[in-house]
Amino acid sequence: MPEPYDLLIIGGGINGVGIARDASGRKLSVLLVEQDDLAAHTSSASTKLIHGGLRYLEYYEFRLVREALMERERLLGIAPHIIWPLEFVLPQSPTGRSxxxxxxxxxxxxxxxxxxxxxxxxxxxxGPHPAAEILKPEFVKGFTYADCWVEDSRLVALNALDASERGAKILTHTRLLSAQPEKRLWKAQLKDQVTGKEETVFTKALVNAAGPWVGDVLIKELGIQTQKTVRKVKGSHIIVPRIYPGDFAFILQNPDKRIVFAIPYEYEYTLIGTTDIPYEGDPAQVSISPEETAYLCESVSRYFRTPLHPNDVIRSYSGVRPLYDDHAANASAVTRDYVLDMEGGNDIPPLLSVFGGKITTYRRLAEHALSLLQPVLGHPKGHSWTATAPLPGGDISNGDFAGFVRMLSEQYPFLSAHLAYRLARAYGTRALKILGDARQMADLGEDFGGELTQSEVNYLVTQEWAREPEDILWRRSKMALHVPENTAEKLKTYLQSSAIAEKIR
Known part of the structure; x- marks a missing residue:
């Protein structure tokens, strides 16, 4: 029998990689498997916010909001490259809250x-606020407050990268076929989705962090029945050409008491979302409906001087939130809090299932998970460490992002101002690994379009598990919004070439 892992984690979304990072930093041996790409589903389909959840106060979720607000500060400290403050403008509406x-x-x-x-x-x-030129004349007052923006799928990749550098094994495009107890261990059968190769591994404990599939894993792969379930709620967003100037976002109250965000996005665009629709289909096949698109356009048009129409939408995305089913009457009221369900004992090895959660509290969720897992694994002395340890690239001196961009531009004067900023935002100090000893743009290799260079692509393949053009253009970046139409095809050809194919992790 091969040496068993301490933890086998199912799911490469934010909760799975967060637990992998924390556990590997405590010297536990960790294997994480994800059936698709990292952040392929829910964790790349968020509103891209690190926030306390202002509207959750209406549902008396005080513990969740307090924890999220505390995490907002911590995450801003450990990842100042992919997380930054954002001002929100909340117009007062006659039909909204008082x-x-x-x-x-x-x-x-x-x-x-x-x-x-x-x-x-x-x-x-x-009157003096720039929002006055954007809002209809009847909106004359309101409120401003601050939360944070996050590059959500990059947050997932960086947690996975840190876990890997601390010893965890990360396998993407690998599916759990089944697992059953054997001699107080879990015997798990895995399948590489690309090659078809199957592998048997053993682990002392199993973590089910499969997001919308958490119930399916319990029932189908593990053969376990449970009363705890997730309530699948679809959230959809639209991307439109930028509809207002300024670096602030709007939070808009609708007559149905829901709220919709309008957020500056990728320099030239505005991101609008989200909806809350009960969903029963396959989470991998989720997509926006015409009714959702119309709802989001109407929400913005209710407030803005320039109306928004469905034909303005250039792209949309949808995700399924695996909310813990607290039997609330409507989808918007379902708790965003998380529940950790620990099973095992006697001859059944430990099994931890993660229900619910939100991206802002993933790090704290991981700490709670380890507090349950460590004692049963015989590692009771491991301590919490992730609150202050920078994520890869986040070790920017004094968190001074603007200063780091200046330094990068001075060290590599051949970079355009836009490219220096983009690399700093995406990779922080890890941008130096991409740029190396380059002295001119040609040293970074082929430009696939939009200043997406061969050096950057190689980094994403060798360090961040990118395999397909979509991994690079949408999840590791949003370059798809900025490159020519033929970039994806050029990337596909390059990724299939012998020069890079053997480097795919």
Whole structure:
């Protein structure tokens, strides 16, 4: 029998890689398997925010909001390259929540957790505020507050990279076929989805972090029945050409009491979302409906001087949130909190299933998971460490991102201002691994379009598990919005070439 792993983690979304990172840093042996690419589904389909969840206060989710606000500060500290502050403008609507209710909620939001990096909320009249030129004349006052933006799929990749560099084995395009107890271990059968090769591994504990598939893994792959289930809720977003200037976002109240965000996106675009629709289909086949597109356009048109139409949409994306089923009456009210279900004992080895959760609290969820797993694995002395340890590329001096961009531009003067900024935002200090000793753009190899170079592609393949053009153009970056139409085909040809194919992890 081969040496068993301490943990086999099923799922390469944010919760799975977060647990892998924390566990490997505590010297546990970890194997993580993901049936598709990292962040292929829910974790790349978010609204791209690290936030406390202002509207969750309406549902008295005080513990969740407090934890999320505390995590907002911590994550901003450990990943200043992919996370940054963002101002939100909340216009007061005659049909929305009352001013006193919003003010009370924002005061609670300001003070529910310690905060040092973000400003207080405030009431504003839009006369001198640039929002006045964007909003319809009837919206004359409102509020501003701060939360954070995050490159969600890069957050997943960086957690996986850190876990790997601390000893974890990360296998993408690898599926769990089955697992059963054997001699107080889990005997798991795995299949490489690309080659078809099957492998048997043993592990002391199994972590089911399969997101929308968590119930399927329990029932189909493990043969375990459970009363705990996820409630699948579809959230859809649309991307349109930039519809207003300025670096601030809007949070818009709808008559149905839901809220929709409009957020500056990828320099030239605006991101709008999200919806909350019960979903029963295959999470891998989820897509936006015409009704959702119309709903999001109407939400923006209700507030903005320039109306938005469905034919303005250049791209959309949808994801299925695996929310813990608390039997709430409507999808918007379902808790975003997480539940960790630990099973095992006697001759049944430990099994931890993750239900629910949100991207902001993934790190804390991982700590809670390890507090349950360590004692049963015989590692009771491992300690929490991820709150202050920078993610790869996040070790920017004093968190001074602007200063780092200046340094990068000075060290590599041949870079365009845009490319220097983009590389710094995507990779932080790891950009130096891409640029190396280059002295001119030609030293970075072929330009596949939009200044996406061969050197950057090689880095993504060898360090971040990229295999397909979509991995590179949509999940490791959003370069698909900025490159010529033939870039994907050029990348496909290059990735299939002998020069790079053997390097695919």
């Amino acid at each position: 001013s006193w209710r919003i003010r009370a909620g924002l005061m609670l939001y300001d003070h529910l957790a310690p905060r040092s990096r973000l400003p207080n909320s405030k009431a504003v009249h839009f």
